[in-house]
Every structure is written in C-alpha cells, then in structure tokens.
Amino acid sequence: MDSRHVSGDARHLHDKVQIAAKILVVGHFAVGKTTFIGTLSEIPPLRTEETMTQAAADVDDLKGVKGKTTTTVAMDFGRLTLNDRLVLYLFGTPGQQRFVQVWEDMTRGALGALVLVDPQRLKESFAVMDLVEKYGIPYAIAVNHFDGNQARAESELREALDLLPETPIITCDARDEKSSAKALVSLVRYLQSRTRQEQR
C-alpha cells in the first residue's frame, strides 16, 4: 500500500465528484477477479451481497423458509478516483448463469467488461462469455498468467473463445499493478474505438 491509497477516514468522495463510471471485471471461479480489483483499488476492496429472491416477501414465508430458494451472491468492488470529478468503480462477480439478476444490476450503465481468462481452464469461461454477450457488454480478454502456465497461441484462444477479430487479448498478472492497469487501459482504448465507430 502506498500513499495514494486513501486511509479509512478519507474514504468519502469529494463533493466535486460528478461522474461515477463502472467497469466490470468478470470471469470464472478463482480466475483472479478479487486479486485484480484489490491490486488497482484505492480503497480496501469491499464486498456486498445481492439477495436473489424477494427475501421474505410476506410473513408466512418466514415460517416456511425451508421451501424457499434464496441465494445470495457476493460481488466485490474497488474504486479509483481518476480526477476531481470522475470516479471509476470496478465490479467483480462470478459468471454463473444463475446469477442473472445480479448481472442486470451490474451491467446497467457499465462502460465495458474485462473478462479474465485462465488459458488452462478455457471451458470454464464459456458461461461468462455467454453472459457478457447476452447483455451486450463490450469486452476485452485478459489472460491471467498463472505460474507454470504454458503460453497459448493467441489464434488458439481466439478460436476457442470464438472472439471477434477486433476483440483485444491482453496478458496480465492480476497481482501486479502495472500489468493490471495496462489491461484496463487496453479495454478502455478498445471501448473508445468502438464508440467512435458507432458514431460514424
């Protein structure tokens, strides 16, 4: 932790803040989402839960709790104050289909998503890829390089994940600040070029 990180008391955003942008950090189980967010966040990453059903909509349900399927799903997030008026939030959440409700909340207003991928477990990324595509979130792939990983050819990844030719693939070490920041920058550049094209 260096001096840039805000101390416990100073965790509020300045009154001048006007824009709260949101980027998603998604990926399958244990792919490095929490690590990535923790590496870049200026506050200790926070964790919160979304309840998946209308929790206890009426009192009778409280007695019949057994029959109810209420799931909670955790998402973690971090924060980066980028200038006087702009703050960026990074939200991480798992990619399982059953968390669709959380995805609706998370994706609303999101600029884009960084999809973390472990090349040794490509299949596990399919569900999350389906979700980002279903919600129409523009994304870049960050290949998280775990120790002992064999590098995979980019073309192989592209094919396996069925990526568009323009979708960026960046390698990154989620434990490393520079490397993680670089992945985020690549995503943002890609989002820019997409937005420009759409405006043409």
Place this chain on the structure above:
Amino acid sequence: MTAPDEQEPESVGLVRPYVITNGREIADGDRFELVTLITAAPDQQQKSRLDPEKRSLVELCEGGYLSVAEIAGHMRLPIGVVKVLLSDLAEGGHILTRAPVPAAQLTDIQVLQEVLDGLQARFG
C-alpha cells in the same frame, strides 16, 4: 493489498432484511443504481428520530459522497435492503443523491477519454 476474502460479511439471512425494511419489497428503490452517489443532507435535526439502521446509514454518508455499493459494503447489508433504506431517507430529505452521470451532459466518448487519461496519469 490484503486479501479481501478474509473479511466475509456475516451472512444476512431471510429474516433480517425483512425486519429492517418493514416488509417492503426488496425490489423497491429502483432509481438507485450501484454507483449512484449519496451524501447526508446538511440539515440533520431529525436524525435522532430515525431508526438505528437508517441513522447509521446517514452517519456513514456524512463528510462526502459514497456509492450505493460502498454503503452496502460498509454496512454489510444486501444491496436491495440498502436501496429500500435509501428510498425512505431520500423521501424524508435526509440524504442527497447524485446520478452516476449528469444527464445528457456527457457523451460516452468524453467519459472514456477521462477514464483513459486518469488511468494513465495514475499508473504511468
């Protein structure tokens, strides 16, 4: 950075959200997004009349802005519950809210450029 997974929030079960929100639908409060920014209203004479959950929420928001998600994280309450509390507090004039992006003032291109510049200034 320390592993955030170490401090799991205590699980909030079925009963607690119900009690806190007086049985209102969790889906309520749709006008709050995860990154809607919240601060305590300057004039808080009525604060002592609030129930404990709402009062601690208002106190948490004194001294600057926090996002809805941060409030939920700090209070260890599910997002849905926090949104319901926020609706009530906004109605009662206890909090001020700021939409994530000032309506129709900024294009995505402008926001993305600021994000990019900010990231580069910060991480080199």
